[in-house]
Amino acid sequence: MKKIIILAMMCSALVAKAQQEPQYTQNQFNSNLEINPAYAGSNDDASLSLRYRKQWVGYTGSPSTLFFNAESKIVKQHLALGITVISDWIGITQSNSADLSVATHLRLGANGLLSAGIKIGVQFLKSDYSKLSNVDLTDPLYNTNSSVVIPYAGFGLLFHTPKYYIGFSVPQVVSFESVSPQSKIIKPHMFLYGGYRIVLSRDFELRPALLCKYVTAAPFEADIALDAWFKGMVGIGVSYRTSDALNFMVKGKIGNFYLGYSYDLTISGLSPYNSGTHEVYLGFEFGKKGMPGRKQNNRYF
Numbered sequence: 001m002k003k004i005i006i007l008a009m010m011c012s013a014l015v016a017k018a019q020q021e022p023q024y025t026q027n028q029f030n031s032n033l034e035i036n037p038a039y040a041g042s043n044d045d046a047s048l049s050l051r052y053r054k055q056w057v058g059y060t061g062s063p064s065t066l067f068f069n070a071e072s073k074i075v076k077q078h079l080a081l082g083i084t085v086i087s088d089w090i091g092i093t094q095s096n097s098a099d100l101s102v103a104t105h106l107r108l109g110a111n112g113l114l115s116a117g118i119k120i121g122v123q124f125l126k127s128d129y130s131k132l133s134n135v136d137l138t139d140p141l142y143n144t145n146s147s148v149v150i151p152y153a154g155f156g157l158l159f160h161t162p163k164y165y166i167g168f169s170v171p172q173v174v175s176f177e178s179v180s181p182q183s184k185i186i187k188p189h190m191f192l193y194g195g196y197r198i199v200l201s202r203d204f205e206l207r208p209a210l211l212c213k214y215v216t217a218a219p220f221e222a223d224i225a226l227d228a229w230f231k232g233m234v235g236i237g238v239s240y241r242t243s244d245a246l247n248f249m250v251k252g253k254i255g256n257f258y259l260g261y262s263y264d265l266t267i268s269g270l271s272p273y274n275s276g277t278h279e280v281y282l283g284f285e286f287g288k289k290g291m292p293g294r295k296q297n298n299r300y301f
Helices: 002-016
Strands: 047-054 064-075 079-090 093-108 112-127 146-160 164-175 189-196 204-215 221-230 234-241 245-254 257-266 277-285
Touching: 079 112, 093 146, 221 245
Parallel strands: none
Antiparallel strands: 047 064, 047 277, 064 079, 079 093, 093 112, 112 146, 146 164, 164 189, 189 204, 204 221, 221 234, 234 245, 245 257, 257 277
C-alpha cells in the first residue's frame, strides 16, 4: 500500500511539473536546441551534444532521459539545421522522439542576432502493462502493449548578443492526434528564458540565467541559475527550481569538448523517497580556435 501511495505522489508530481517535455538542469550549456529550434546555427561553429539524466535516484520506475543534439549553419548567416533525438523512460512507459529544426538568422546592429525557427518531429509512446502489479492481464485493456505515434510541430524565437540572450519557444505547439482536444496526450509547453554575461575581470565572469516554463493546468515553474566561470574554461553553478529542487553544477571546456555534471537535491514532498537527480553532459564544437577572421565564440547558452 505504501508503494502505491508513493507512486501516486510521483505521478502527481510529474503532472504538476509538466514533464511531458523532459526536464533538465544545465539550461545554459549549449543545449537550447532541445526546447528552441531557433538555437540552430546561433553560434559560429557546428556542434554535437549528448546528455543523460537520471531523476529521483533510488526509486524504481523514476524518469531516465537520454538526449542527442546536432546543429549547424548550412547557408552562412541565413539558414541552419538541427536534429534532436530524445529517449525518455518513466515507469512502464517509454517515449522516443526525433525532430528536425530549421532556423533563419537576421543581423540587428553590430552585435545582435535574431533567430526564428520551426521544428517538425514525431513521438513514439509505448507502455508495457506486463510490468504492472495487481492487474488482470487477460483484460483487453492490459493484455497488449499500448503504442502511439504522434507527429508534432513547434516554433521558437531567439535574440542574442555577446553579452546576453533571450528566447521564447513552444516546442510542440501542435500535435496531430486523432482524438478530441480533451483527450490529447501532448499539451503545448511554453518556455521563456534569458541570461546575461557579467565580466568581472579578464579571468572571471558571472552568468545569471532564468528559465520559465508553463503548461495549461499545471503550476508555473522557474529555474533561477548563476554560474561563475574562470578563464572560460571551468565553471561552477547553482540553481533553484521553484518548489522542486536545489541544483549544483560543475562545467568545463577542454579544447573543443564541453563537459558538465549536475546534482539536483529534491526539496519537494518527494525528498524522503529518493536520493536526488544526476545529469551528465558532453558536447563537441567543430572549428579551430584562432582561425583567421574568426569571431570570438559566444557559445555560453
